[in-house]
Amino acid sequence: MGQDELDIGDDDLEAPPSKPRLVLQSSQMNAQPRSMETPHEKQDAREERLRRELQTVRKVNEAIEGAIESLAKARNSMKTISTTVHSASSLLQTWTAILSQTEHNQRLILNPSWHGSSQDLADSEQETLLKQQAAERRECEEQERRTEAARKAEADERRRAEGAAARLPRGGARGRGRVWGAGVLGRQEEYIRLPIIRAMWLKVDEEGEPDEE
Template sequence: MAPPASEKLIISDTEEDLFASPSRSPRASIPKPAAAAATEPPRESRYDAEAARTATLERELASLQDTNAAIEGVIASLESARGSMGTVSTTVTSASTLLNTWTRMLGQTEHNQRLLLDPNWKGASQDLVDAENEVVMRAQAAERRAAEEARRREEARAKAEEEERVRLAGGTTRGRVTRGRGRGLRGSGSVGGQRPASGLGRTASQRGSGIGRGGVASTRGRARGVR
């Protein structure tokens, strides 16, 4: 009997299962890896993230706008307060001016009252004359002070000149005294050297020496004779 052809031997999975051992469990199907599905998120989740981010940014923008509005309100309040302070300052200045005017009026009224009650007051014309006299007296006093100051400066200048002149004169006198002392020393040196100053001195010295010598000679002769 001829062996069957290999082309006709076609064994299917079902036939293999038939020949398989009854104790062997059927093969489990191997699941496909889901790495590609995990790396690419679905389109719906990406859209939700963008929407949430946009909503967060809108909330932050609204918060910043509210903060800016509050700051602008504070600035407007400060500007209004500055205007109010300017008004208050103007009012205070006006009140101070009025108070000063009122004070001057009261002072003038008191002065007039004193003048009217003063028995020595001779009227406004006399007051004008007294005021003119006071001005003249002040001018004269100023002139006297100026003249006194000029006199003091002149005295100080004259004193300084006198001191300078005395100092220069003292230096000249010292030079003359030094020269006189030098000349005196020279004259005394001539006397110490026994130099005759004139012919008369020489004659007198010669005469004196002759007399002395004669006296000595006669004495010597007498002494020899006695011996």
């Protein structure tokens, strides 16, 4: 190199490098078109954002619809499972009844005192007849008790009437005998004659009773 090429002044040493200056100018050039967007471009950008948001909402709706369909399928599956369980329960009950009947038949066959279904039917009819006869017998006994109670009540009433008649006064003056004899004609007639008979008693008491021969 020559001396002239190595001769660098102080101004050259203090000057900043040119590359950062170029980068700053490039960024300023890029920012200048953005600030100068037209209304049409702004509308297009807004519509683009709306389209992206709409697409996002559609995806969310699709996910929700998929979840709803999955729930519906799960519900149908649960119904199918419930129907299957009910059918299995019915089959189990039927099988249990068959086993119980089989065990009963086996006990009957092995029972030496069993004489067939005809004998069972006859025994059942005999048992029904015995129950009917017992019911009729109880009804007859109840009727007899009611009849006996009515007969006893009638006898008691008759005895009370006879006792009341026996307590009536008898004998004495002829006027008194006529009073009680007249009372037999009826209670109403007796009430009518009482004042007359009382007057007769007073007269007899005043005159005195005649001596008996």
